[in-house]
Amino acid sequence: MTMQRPFLAASAHRRIAGALLLLLLLGWGALAPRGATAEPARIVALGGTVTEIVHALGAGDRLVARDTTSTFPPEARALPDVGYLRRLSPEGVLSVAPDLILATDGAGPVETIDVLRAAETGFVSVPEGYTPDAIAEKIAVIGAALGRPDAAEALMAEVAAGFAALGEAPAPARRVMFILSAQGGRLMVAGADTGADGLIALAGGTNVFAGLEGYKPVSDEAVIAAAPDLILLMETGPQHGLDDAALLALPALASTPAGRSGAILRMDGLLATGFGPRTPQAVRTLRSALAGIG
Template sequence: MSVHGLPLCGRAALSAAWAAVVALAATGCTEERALSPRPPAERTVVSLVPSATEILFALGAGDRVVGRSIYCRYPPRALMLPAYGSYTDVRVEELLAVHPDLVIFNTSKADSYGRLTAAGIRCIAPPTDTVQQVYETIEVLGAEVGAADRASALADGLRERLEAVRRRTASLPRVRTLMVFPSVLGEGNQVSVIGRGTFVSELLDAAGGENVVEAEGYPRVHFEKVSQWPIEAILISAPGDIAPGLTDEQYREPWMRWPTIPAVASGRVVVLREAYLTIPGPRMADAAELLERTLHGEAAAGTSTSWGSSGKMPLPLMGRMPMPRYGPQTSVCPAAAGDAGGGAL
């Protein structure tokens, strides 16, 4: 069986793969090695984690990032850097030839982590499962590259923006929301979802949503079970570079087979193409604001009605929000640039 030319088994693989990417990107380890002898302000870094790459550029340390993973695609300048593999499949010999002072992983359990450490390369894997851990990782990376003040300012700016989102939605009805990865119906009639205990679920809560998934992490759930949940909104996280050939309508169409789901019956199935939605880094506040606008429209400003109060669907924010520009010596933190900018893997 296929949907618009893409076999369901293929969609299942796509779903599972993207869920794994996000789970790996958001999972870290605090294990560290002895500090590099080079001063922090002079250290060169290979970042294999998209969120860490974005943080480093946001701190104005992009000129010292000398390598990335294939998943590090933002800011655009990062694409000019050599890619040394994925999260766990790293070309160690090529990376060693660069002689970086620091390599950032998403997990210390990767074989390449151990090989690089044994070769005398400092490796770290700071966690970003929760919003608080993202703040802490920003501070850690700031200390690593001699930008502690900028890191504190960036973290504080993100806190302020997230609190502003929470204040705007505090008096609004909660919208029971299901967030899914770029999947529809998968093999075994399952769907990959965003559960609790994740930074995305925290952003959803701040934005006035209520995660209908009780499980933690990024589980796969039988669709029959999902169809019984009182879901008011379905948000499909489908970055354009994951399956560029699929249209929003193609992502929504299979859900239309389940009109008993309240969100489907009322047409509240929204495809979100913004990659930063699932990247725990400097654009995290942008993600919260995107969710706020998607769920409540202008209701947070007191000028319209949200889904949770009348069932009226606000116009979904389908386009990209303005993103900060990470130039050679620029930062998105208020202390360095005078503007918190954006607030990403």
């Protein structure tokens, strides 16, 4: 897998300018499907990063519902929950009478999304992606949909500055394993084309399971052979209450360099894998943990 570097100052401004040019050329009128209003006032956000960006653009007061993955900022949790991102029902989403639905590309199932697109309401698909450029594109698309290009410009500049401040990734590259779940001792890990893989790359690490695609279960033998220096996982997730001691007691993990040194980093799931405005913070946190490995 090719390593992704954080924005450097000059390239950051070029990418922002390009994204803003797209935003200005397209505008809300071109992005909005039939049924959308010029000033959407009742927005449903589907996707944790979508909800976070809406709030960051100062439009959180327009949200009337969100999906289960939308946990940041904390006030978003007070909104009606229309269900899990990939198991949505059209009835649940439309029951709050939205005039705009902002949905990440990963929302589903397909049948539900088809119904929502055909409904007499605005629907905008927000592209997924796990690079700094992808974050800028998400902000541009949502900013255009909300009619807030100035706020989008400011937020993109803030995020770009956050990446630029990180500088170059430190050497040597440490080996990182992201665990999504540990059910019955069987580990589900992050491969390529995941938020975890993108984060590891930006932090200057090596994803030990980059040869896999998406999230996949792996055998004990594969874990031992991968020899991670650091285990990364979510603070709250489907780990079934396994604390660090319980994880390190699993024979496969105990046999790895990370297991022997106790190198575990837990991070908020949306922060780690969402690729939104706070991603520079996530990169800094992971880099710090990697730098602390002896």
